[in-house]
Amino acid sequence: MPATVITGIGELTTNEPEIGKLEDAALVLEDERITWAGPTSRAPAADVRVDVEGRAVLPGWVDSHTHLLFAGDRTTEFAARMAGEPYRAGGIAVTVEATRRAGDEELARNLRRHLDEAAAQGTTCVETKTGYGLTVEDEVRAAEIANGLADEVTFLGAHLVPPGERAEDYLDLVCGEMLDAVATHVRWCDVFCEKGAFDADQSRRVLAAAARRGLGLRVHGNQLEPGPGVAMAVEVGAASVDHCTHLTDADVGALAESDTVATLLPACDLSTRQPLPDARALLDAGATVALASNCNPGSSYTSSMAFCVATAVLQMRMSVDEAVRAATWGGARALRRESGADAVGVLRPGARADVQVLDAPSATWLAYRPGVPLTHAVWRKGDRVR
Numbered sequence: 001m002p003a004t005v006i007t008g009i010g011e012l013t014t015n016e017p018e019i020g021k022l023e024d025a026a027l028v029l030e031d032e033r034i035t036w037a038g039p040t041s042r043a044p045a046a047d048v049r050v051d052v053e054g055r056a057v058l059p060g061w062v063d064s065h066t067h068l069l070f071a072g073d074r075t076t077e078f079a080a081r082m083a084g085e086p087y088r089a090g091g092i093a094v095t096v097e098a099t100r101r102a103g104d105e106e107l108a109r110n111l112r113r114h115l116d117e118a119a120a121q122g123t124t125c126v127e128t129k130t131g132y133g134l135t136v137e138d139e140v141r142a143a144e145i146a147n148g149l150a151d152e153v154t155f156l157g158a159h160l161v162p163p164g165e166r167a168e169d170y171l172d173l174v175c176g177e178m179l180d181a182v183a184t185h186v187r188w189c190d191v192f193c194e195k196g197a198f199d200a201d202q203s204r205r206v207l208a209a210a211a212r213r214g215l216g217l218r219v220h221g222n223q224l225e226p227g228p229g230v231a232m233a234v235e236v237g238a239a240s241v242d243h244c245t246h247l248t249d250a251d252v253g254a255l256a257e258s259d260t261v262a263t264l265l266p267a268c269d270l271s272t273r274q275p276l277p278d279a280r281a282l283l284d285a286g287a288t289v290a291l292a293s294n295c296n297p298g299s300s301y302t303s304s305m306a307f308c309v310a311t312a313v314l315q316m317r318m319s320v321d322e323a324v325r326a327a328t329w330g331g332a333r334a335l336r337r338e339s340g341a342d343a344v345g346v347l348r349p350g351a352r353a354d355v356q357v358l359d360a361p362s363a364t365w366l367a368y369r370p371g372v373p374l375t376h377a378v379w380r381k382g383d384r385v386r
């Protein structure tokens with residue numbers, strides 16, 4: 001792969017404390033990695049030179065929470081919600097039915113389409129989940145399809161008790177045969193800990209069974225009302241607890257004292273007419289915050305991380321720097337990928353060459369010009385994808 005030097009960067013956000021934010025900067029990409037970052041005047045030569053003429057450059061978005069293995073859509077449910085119906089976890093069953101009916105090729109095509117859509121908007125690392133299969137066969141199939149296409153794959157057999165099944169019987173299946181069959185295809189296990197899905201004890205049981213098989217842990221918690229999800233996620237040492245829409249002071253304190261990332265999903269809260277999470281309380285207490293799209297056909301059908309960042313700044317009292325960091329480094333931390341050989345969400349020598357260029361002089365424009373497509377160019381693993 002030819003080495004590329006990106007020059008004329010008006011504002012370079014690196015998320016690397018030793019480099020910081022630079023003006024009139026350059027970046028070198030070689031063999032899937034960043035190899036150099038510094039002032040344009042000192043930029044080394046490379047095979048390809050791209051002058052971005054004063055535009056802002058930042059790490060590609062790290063979308064650490066999506067549900068992209070699905071078929072069908074839920075337009076009718078969305079329209080009913082906008083007319084005043086509440087969001088109900090039970091809507092998941094509609095997508096389960098459509099997903100079970102779809103062929104492998106259709107599911108893979110849908111996943112690819114959504115990943116391409118995200119990449120065109122600057123997203124270069126995506127986590128996605130199973131959870132619309134809910135049989136051993138359908139969950140394994142989803143995990144296998146996702147494995148070749150997404151960066152990170154999470155098993156979410158404990159998304160909902162399939163209609164007509166007894167919760168304890170279904171949990172026996174999830175904690176036994178299903179996890180056995182799926183564990184080699186995924187890195188993470190997640191559970192939807194919420195009224196209408198799984199309670200704290202049931203969730204603990206799933207996560208303990210996953211940990212015994214060597215999987216990392218994630219939790220959907222406190223989405224629709226205050227509940228035990230956040231405390232339970234911290235207690236079991238989950239890498240992240242996602243949603244965090246309804247938090248008590250004790251939840252905020254527990255997150256601040258833990259290594260568990262609070263992953264906020266503002267597009268979901270808007271689409272389900274929930275309040276937006278108290279990002280300020282989390283940040284001020286010292287918790288690590290990530291922003292993710294939660295792209296799925298039910299509660300949040302957007303792949304736009306820029307929309308999440310704009311919402312976080314305009315309505316959640318996050319600064320632009322905090323929101324951009326949460327959507328890049330924060331997502332990487334939630335996936336435990338912020339350091340090491342394949343680090344994402346950071347632009348430092350050795351990190352993965354995942355870079356986005358905005359058609360804007362600074363990242364502030366993400367909030368200043370909300371809804372305007374600002375993606376100018378994107379490199380993923382050193383390859384120009386836009």
Ligand code: NIG
Nearest residue numbers: 091092192220294296298299
């Ligand atoms: O994160 N909360 C649970 N799961 C998804 C919703 C999935 C759906 O409604 O289809 C979420 O919002």
